[in-house]
Each structure stands twice: as structure tokens, then as C-alpha cells.
Amino acid sequence: MAATPISLSTHCCSSSSAYSNSSSIWSHQNPYFPFPAASPKPKYASLQFKCNAFPNVVFMQDGALAATVAGLENEAPSKNLKDGLTSVAPPKEKNQIGNFDVSDDKSTVSITVVGASGDLAKKKIFPALFALYYEDCLPEHFTIFGYARSKMTDAELRDMVSRTLTCRIDKRENCGEKMEQFLQRCFYHSGQYDSQENFAELDKILKEHEAGRVSNRLFYLSIPPNIFVDAVKCASLSATASAGWTRVIVEKPFGRDSESSAALTKSLKQYLTEDQIFRIDHYLGKELVENLSVLRFSNLIFEPLWSRQYIRNVQLIFSEDFGTEGRGGYFDHYGIMRDIMQNHLLQILALFAMETPVSLDAEDIRNEKVKVLRSMRPIRADDVILGQYKSHTKGGVSYPGYTDDKTVPKDSLTPTFAAAALFIDNARWDGVPFLMKAGKALHDKRAEIRVQFRNVPGNLYNRSSGTDIDQATNELVIRVQPDEAIYLKINNKVPGLGMRLDQSNLNLLYKARYSKEIPDAYERLLLDAVEGERRLFIRSDELDAAWALFTPVLKDLEENRKVPEYYPYGSRGPVGAHYLAARYNVKWGDLGVDE
Numbered sequence: 001m002a003a004t005p006i007s008l009s010t011h012c013c014s015s016s017s018a019y020s021n022s023s024s025i026w027s028h029q030n031p032y033f034p035f036p037a038a039s040p041k042p043k044y045a046s047l048q049f050k051c052n053a054f055p056n057v058v059f060m061q062d063g064a065l066a067a068t069v070a071g072l073e074n075e076a077p078s079k080n081l082k083d084g085l086t087s088v089a090p091p092k093e094k095n096q097i098g099n100f101d102v103s104d105d106k107s108t109v110s111i112t113v114v115g116a117s118g119d120l121a122k123k124k125i126f127p128a129l130f131a132l133y134y135e136d137c138l139p140e141h142f143t144i145f146g147y148a149r150s151k152m153t154d155a156e157l158r159d160m161v162s163r164t165l166t167c168r169i170d171k172r173e174n175c176g177e178k179m180e181q182f183l184q185r186c187f188y189h190s191g192q193y194d195s196q197e198n199f200a201e202l203d204k205i206l207k208e209h210e211a212g213r214v215s216n217r218l219f220y221l222s223i224p225p226n227i228f229v230d231a232v233k234c235a236s237l238s239a240t241a242s243a244g245w246t247r248v249i250v251e252k253p254f255g256r257d258s259e260s261s262a263a264l265t266k267s268l269k270q271y272l273t274e275d276q277i278f279r280i281d282h283y284l285g286k287e288l289v290e291n292l293s294v295l296r297f298s299n300l301i302f303e304p305l306w307s308r309q310y311i312r313n314v315q316l317i318f319s320e321d322f323g324t325e326g327r328g329g330y331f332d333h334y335g336i337m338r339d340i341m342q343n344h345l346l347q348i349l350a351l352f353a354m355e356t357p358v359s360l361d362a363e364d365i366r367n368e369k370v371k372v373l374r375s376m377r378p379i380r381a382d383d384v385i386l387g388q389y390k391s392h393t394k395g396g397v398s399y400p401g402y403t404d405d406k407t408v409p410k411d412s413l414t415p416t417f418a419a420a421a422l423f424i425d426n427a428r429w430d431g432v433p434f435l436m437k438a439g440k441a442l443h444d445k446r447a448e449i450r451v452q453f454r455n456v457p458g459n460l461y462n463r464s465s466g467t468d469i470d471q472a473t474n475e476l477v478i479r480v481q482p483d484e485a486i487y488l489k490i491n492n493k494v495p496g497l498g499m500r501l502d503q504s505n506l507n508l509l510y511k512a513r514y515s516k517e518i519p520d521a522y523e524r525l526l527l528d529a530v531e532g533e534r535r536l537f538i539r540s541d542e543l544d545a546a547w548a549l550f551t552p553v554l555k556d557l558e559e560n561r562k563v564p565e566y567y568p569y570g571s572r573g574p575v576g577a578h579y580l581a582a583r584y585n586v587k588w589g590d591l592g593v594d595e
């Protein structure tokens with residue numbers, strides 16, 4: 001029986017006076033109190049999306065997240081796709097995958113991976129597509145094409161895809177059988193990225209596979225950025241879907257500063273409308289990043305505390321325990337601030353700090369994110385610490401330094417580590433340091449958000465308990481990876497007759513709570529692109545705002561040839577990061593005992 005999703009759209013409060021010190025946070029008069037006493041009946045409850053990967057969660061067409069309640073009937077209204085298209089069959093109760101009826105015989109989706117012979121295609125895109133297929137998330141009629149200059153037959157592509165299957169599905173039941181079926185849908189066409197003629201050949205073959213159905217086409221540009229525009233031009237002029245939609249997923253880097261990013265956007269827009277461009281930031285597809293808004297807007301207990309009044313600082317931390325191995329050539333042109341901070345960490349910051357959006361619709365969310373980015377104070381070069389890893393020998397194993405990579409110039413000053421202090425000059429966040437730290441070749445691999453709360457004023461236990469309560473402020477940690485978790489550090493009494501305080505974690509560890517594995521970010525994003533759901537993709541004004549923030553400081557650091565602090569491969573990074581944090585009275589949270 002179909003399940004009825006209950007809309008979780010928030011009925012949001014006005015928060016204009018929320019930063020005053022007045023009323024108790026628990027009071028119903030509190031302007032942050034997000035739900036009216038009696039929640040109105042959801043406008044509609046629709047089952048627009050459902051596949052095996054997400055059995056308890058459905059996405060409404062407007063992007064609203066809805067929880068299913070088993071046993072109730074589906075009341076789904078239907079809406080057609082925006083950008084596009086010719087009619088898609090109205091939703092049915094069964095076999096509905098997002099905007100597609102999986103058993104719809106009239107339309108088809110062709111996904112072309114441009115740059116199919118490359119690293120990202122093998123490592124992420126094909127495995128994600130297979131996982132979606134395995135979970136029955138792709139429409140009934142779909143075809144996958146690999147396109148690149150390398151000469152390959154269909155059989156060779158299939159062999160490559162099956163050999164590089166690194167996805168979470170590979171140990172599952174019937175994986176081999178499903179893979180065989182999936183591979184039968186994969187084809188390859190060799191061509192140049194700047195040849196309209198070659199794309200016209202692709203178009204011809206796509207048409208044969210589409211067999212007269214309404215064709216919808218998704219091109220995934222998994223190629224180096226200098227050939228993005230050529231490929232978009234040729235795809236758009238020679239291989240656009242004639243009746244259905246055409247969308248293009250673009251991978252970062254989206255330029256290396258405001259100027260080059262604007263030029264790229266301008267060039268892309270010669271051939272595509274903004275609605276057709278899906279700029280990927282795969283961190284937005286990570287489960288815990290997706291969960292950030294749920295945490296904030298569907299729990300009463302967090303949103304009232306989400307401001308300068310209660311939060312002392314926020315830390316956004318990314319570290320990898322390996323270097324730029326194999327990607328030094330690309331990396332040296334960008335550095336860690338462009339590779340990680342300007343996009344992944346800044347996107348998380350925007351989601352973390354935004355005001356409550358009007359709805360969960362993509363445009364409403366992206367509007368709020370842009371406002372955060374535009375409210376940010378210019379980053380001072382003095383508030384940035386740069387580092388670069390050097391070789392190190394440990395336990396008889398020697399690890400290379402960054403400049404030992406043959407594709408990196410010996411005198412490169414490109415930072416592989418950076419820490420920075422950022423501020424949002426708006427009413428909610430005035431004065432709260434948002435500290436970012438990102439590095440390669442560090443001692444561990446992690447990505448997390450740490451929220452350190454203010455001290456308890458006039459704390460009764462400050463002196464008598466023998467605990468340094470100043471050190472024991474509440475901290476909320478959202479661990480994006482690995483071992484996805486949300487935990488809250490609280491102070492509690494050590495059991496016994498005495499009065500000694502301890503700090504413990506209230507811990508939601510995903511692998512203990514949920515038996516199903518977490519889908520890879522690329523699965524979610526590819527599915528969203530097929531669906532036309534833009535919430536997790538970067539709009540051009542968001543991108544402009546992100547570059548407007550980072551370009552001046554990058555220019556300053558580069559023009560002044562700021563020398564990075566050298567840190568040994570596998571270490572915790574430069575000491576300068578600690579001085580930077582101390583300047584704002586902050587201690588990095590990832591150095592604690594629970595780490």
C-alpha cells in the first residue's frame with residue numbers, strides 16, 4: 001500500500017528580535033519557537049519520489065522533505081518538470097521515481113559521461129549510476145554513454161566499469177546479476193571535446209537508443225575545466241534533446257577567481273540557460289550536510305540556540321591523511337583554499353548559518369545561502385594561515401613532500417593546508433568566529449562541523465566541583481565523515497556520593513542507529529539532476545558571492561608570495577593554526593580526548 005508522506009515544511013517564525021537577551025529560550029513567546037501550537041494540515045502530501053535506497057524518505061517535487069507514514073494512502077498531486085519539458089506522464093502511485101514514472105514507456109533518459117575514461121568517472125560516476133540502478137532509482141528507459149577521446153569499444157567500457165566498481169553495492173545480493181543488466185545499458189562513443197561533428201554522431205546513436213521516445217539528456221562534464229566550454233558548445237549545438245530536457249552537470253573548479261568564474265559562467269550561458277546548469281559541490285550531497293537543515297529546522301532544541309547569543313564559535317574542519325598523490329598537476333594551480341574552502345566548507349557554512357528559508361524549495365534555500373555569503377566580512381590575509389606538507393619518515397616508511405610530486409614545481413608555494421577566521425556581519429552572527437581548517441597529508445581523515453557554545457553564566461559548579469567548567473562548554477559535533485555522527489557534549493555528574501563533573505557525549509552514531517549504508521554523495525546528486533531538483537547544486541549568484549569573498553584574500557596572499565609553514569606529512573598541521581584560533585579565544589575542537 002502506498003505510504004503518505006507528511007510534509008515537514010516548517011512554518012517559520014520571524015526572527016528579527018531573536019538576538020536580544022530577553023526571554024527564556026524555553027518560553028512559547030520566544031520568537032524562535034518554530035511551530036504554531038496546532039500545526040496546520042500540510043498543504044499536500046505527495047509521494048513524488050521513492051526508491052529502494054531511501055525507503056523511509058521521499059522528496060516532494062518542490063524539494064520538501066517528507067517522512068512516510070506507512071499505511072496511509074498517497075494523495076500525490078502532480079506537477080510537470082520545469083525546464084523543459086514535454087509532458088512527463090502524471091505521477092502514479094506505483095513505480096514513481098521522482099518526476100519519472102519508472103514504467104513510463106513514452107520517455108527516456110540518456111546520461112552521457114563526458115570524460116568517461118578519467119579518474120572521477122571510474123571512481124565515482126559509474127559506481128554511483130550503478131548504485132542508483134541497483135536501488136531501482138533510474139527510470140525504466142535509460143541509457144548511459146561514455147564519451148571521451150580514448151578509443152574504446154562498448155565491451156571495453158563495460159569491462160572498465162565492472163573492474164572499477166568501488167561502490168557500496170559490490171558485496172550485496174545479486175550484485176553480479178544486476179551489474180550485468182546495468183552494463184547492457186552502457187555504451188561508448190569516442191570523440192573530440194571540441195568537435196560538433198563527433199557530438200552529432202553521438203546524437204545519432206542516442207536517437208537510435210531513444211527509439212522515438214521523448215528524450216531527456218543529461219551530460220556529466222567529467223573533464224578538465226579548460227575544455228568545459230568546448231564540450232558544452234558541441235553538446236548543446238549538436239546533441240541537445242529534441243523534445244525533452246537537456247541538463248549539464250559541471251564539476252569544479254568553476255574558475256580560480258571572480259574573473260575567471262564569471263567568464264566561465266558567461267561562456268556556459270551562451271549555450272545553456274541557468275536552469276540547465278547543475279554545478280556540483282559533492283559535499284552538499286553528503287548525508288550529514290543534508291541533515292544539517294533537518295537538525296536545525298525540525299528540532300525545537302537547536303534553532304533557538306543558533307545565534308551569537310549562545311554560540312561562541314563554529315569550526316569547519318576538513319582533513320585528509322593522504323597528499324595530492326596523482327593530482328598534483330591540477331592541485332598546484334588551485335591550492336587548498338580553492339580546492340576545499342571556497343566551495344565545500346563555505347557551502348556548509350552557508351547552510352549552517354542561513355536564516356530559515358521560506359520553504360524547502362531550491363530557490364528559497366539558495367536565496368538564504370546567498371544572503372549569508374553576501375553578509376560576510378572580507379577575509380583578512382592576517383587571518384589566514386598557510387601550510388605545505390614536507391616529507392616525513394615514520395616507522396621506517398617515508399612519505400613524500402608536496403614538491404616531491406613530479407608534476408609540482410620544486411619551488412611551489414601552493415598551500416596544502418590553510419586555516420582561516422571568517423565572520424558574518426549580520427544580526428544573528430555578529431562577532432562569532434567561523435574558523436575553517438583544511439589540509440592534506442594530515443594525521444587523520446575527517447570532515448566535521450563543531451559548534452562551541454558559550455559558558456554557562458554564573459555557573460554554580462565553576463569552583464566547587466573541581467572541574468574546569470570553562471573548558472567544558474557544550475559542543476555540538478556534526479561529523480560528516482568518516483563514521484557519520486551527531487554528538488553533543490554535555491556536563492554530567494560522575495555517579496557516586498561526591499560531586500565531580502564529567503563531560504559525556506550524547507551520541508547519534510549513524511552506523512549504530514541505522515543498518516542501511518549511507519549512499520554516496522554522487523548518487524544523491526546524480527539522482528537529483530535526473531529529477532531536476534536543484535537544491536543541492538550551486539546557483540551562479542552563489543558562486544559569484546563565494547568568489548567575491550575569496551578572491552581578494554587569495555590575490556593578497558599570492559601577490560605577496562606568502563610562504564606556507566611547512567608541516568610533516570601525517571602531522572596535525574602548522575602550529576600557526578593554533579595561534580590563529582587563540583587570537584579569537586578559540587581552541588580547535590578536534591584536539592580533544594574523544595577524537
Ligand SMILES: NC(=O)C1=CN([C@@H]2O[C@H](COP(=O)(O)OP(=O)(O)OC[C@H]3O[C@@H](n4cnc5c(N)ncnc54)[C@H](OP(=O)(O)O)[C@@H]3O)[C@@H](O)[C@H]2O)C=CC1
Nearest residue numbers: 115117118119120121148149150222223224225251252253
Ligand atoms: N578526480 C577527482 O577525484 C575529482 C575530480 N574533479 C573534477 O572532475 C573533473 C574530472 O576529473 P578527473 O576525472 O580527475 O580528470 P582526468 O584528468 O582524469 O580527465 C578526465 C578525462 O578527460 C580527458 N582529458 C584529460 N586531460 C585532457 C586535456 N588536457 N585535454 C583534453 N582532454 C583531456 C581524458 O580523456 P581522453 O583522453 O580519453 O579524452 C581523461 O580521461 C575535473 O574537472 C576535476 O577537476 C572534482 C572533484 C574530485
Ligand SMILES: O=C1O[C@H](COP(=O)(O)O)[C@@H](O)[C@H](O)[C@H]1O
Nearest residue numbers: 252282320339340344447481521
Ligand atoms: O573536491 C575535492 O574533494 C576531495 C575530497 O572529497 P571526499 O568526498 O573524499 O571527502 C578532495 O580529495 C579533492 O582534493 C577535492 O578536489
